[in-house]
Amino acid sequence: AQKITQTQPGMFVQEKEAVTLDCTYDTSDPSYGLFWYKQPSSGEMIFLIYQGSYDQQNATEGRYSLNFQKARKSANLVISASQLGDSAMYFCAMRGGRDDKIIFGKGTRLHILP
Amino acid sequence: GAVVSQHPSRVICKSGTSVKIECRSLDFQATTMFWYRQFPKQSLMLMATSNEGSKATYEQGVEKDKFLINHASLTLSTLTVTSAHPEDSSFYICSARDRDRTYGYTFGSGTRLTVV
Numbered sequence: 185a186q187k188i189t190q191t192q193p194g195m196f197v198q199e200k201e202a203v204t205l206d207c208t209y210d211t212s213d214p215s216y217g218l219f220w221y222k223q224p225s226s227g228e229m230i231f232l233i234y235q236g237s238y239d240q241q242n243a244t245e246g247r248y249s250l251n252f253q254k255a256r257k258s259a260n261l262v263i264s265a266s267q268l269g270d271s272a273m274y275f276c277a278m279r280g281g282r283d284d285k286i287i288f289g290k291g292t293r294l295h296i297l298p
Numbered sequence: 299g300a301v302v303s304q305h306p307s308r309v310i311c312k313s314g315t316s317v318k319i320e321c322r323s324l325d326f327q328a329t330t331m332f333w334y335r336q337f338p339k340q341s342l343m344l345m346a347t348s349n350e351g352s353k354a355t356y357e358q359g360v361e362k363d364k365f366l367i368n369h370a371s372l373t374l375s376t377l378t379v380t381s382a383h384p385e386d387s388s389f390y391i392c393s394a395r396d397r398d399r400t401y402g403y404t405f406g407s408g409t410r411l412t413v414v
Contacts, residue, residue: 217401227389227408229342234401275341279403283347283355285332286393286403290341 186211188278188289196295197266204251205261205292207276213237216280218259220250223273223291232274235259271296300326302394304406311382311413319377319409321392326402328394331375333367336389336408348375382413 187210197203209218216237222230235243235250243250251260263270276289301324311317321331329350334342346362348354348369356362364386366378375394379386390409396402 219401219403221405227336227391227410229391229393229405231401231403236401279401283330283349284395285344285347287344288334288342 186213186216186278186280186287188276188287190276190289190292192292193290194293194295196297198297199268200265202262202264203266203270203294205263205274205276205294207259207261207289209257209259209276209278211278211280213280216278218250218252219277219279219286220248220259220261221275221277221288222270223275225272229275233261266296268296268298270294300394300396300399300402300404302328302392302404302406304392304409306409307407308410309412311411313383313413314381316378316380317382317411319379319390319392319411321375321377321394321406323373323394323396323404326394326396326398326404327372328375329372329397330395331369332393332395332403333365333375333377334391334393336391338389342391345377379411382411384413387411387413 189208218235220232233245233248247264249262275291279286303322333345346354346356354367369375392406
């Protein structure tokens with residue numbers, strides 16, 4: 185069975201600082217993918233970054249980077265130079281299984297302080 | 299980019315009535331769509347996976363007779379909450395899979411259902 189674990193329910197970070205959101209996963213599938221999504225209070229799911237299990241390099245998208253450590257089964261999200269607009273709920277997710285469905289971790293609520 | 303339209307965004311219904319939520323992929327064909335439920339301050343829980351032209355696959359613990367899913371075309375999936383009760387009040391969100399893109403999962407904007 186697949187499982188995503190996010191152990192940080194909430195984080196407070198000073199504006200302009202970098203922040204790391206933790207995510208560990210478990211799967212027996214050799215092929216899988218890892219996502220990070222941002223969910224503001226409006227409820228929409230905003231795609232941030234994706235890492236495939238066979239990708240050799242860590243994914244980066246602007247201020248977002250994914251620290252993928254396959255042996256440790258971790259996929260932490262790093263946000264550089266945080267901004268007030270980064271305050272939101274962040275979900276780590278994994279695709280895989282028969283239908284390639286996505287399952288989500290419990291999320292981390294990030295608060296950026298001015 | 300890929301767009302998924304979900305309607306309605308908000309709905310209030312009386313106990314015992316049924317509510318239909320639509321999820322439509324606007325610019326791609328979605329052979330697979332997923333339905334999630336999210337309670338306040340909680341994560342998204344997968345309810346079911348629907349493949350076009352076949353019966354939906356429900357996750358353990360989800361009542362298939364209560365949450366009817368229809369995926370009759372490559373661009374439309376519907377979720378009908380039958381005989382709604384206040385405990386069905388939640389945020390429902392769909393996701394459509396675009397197989398032409400590596401990480402082609404596009405989410406709808408969600409439906410906030412309140413049963414009174």
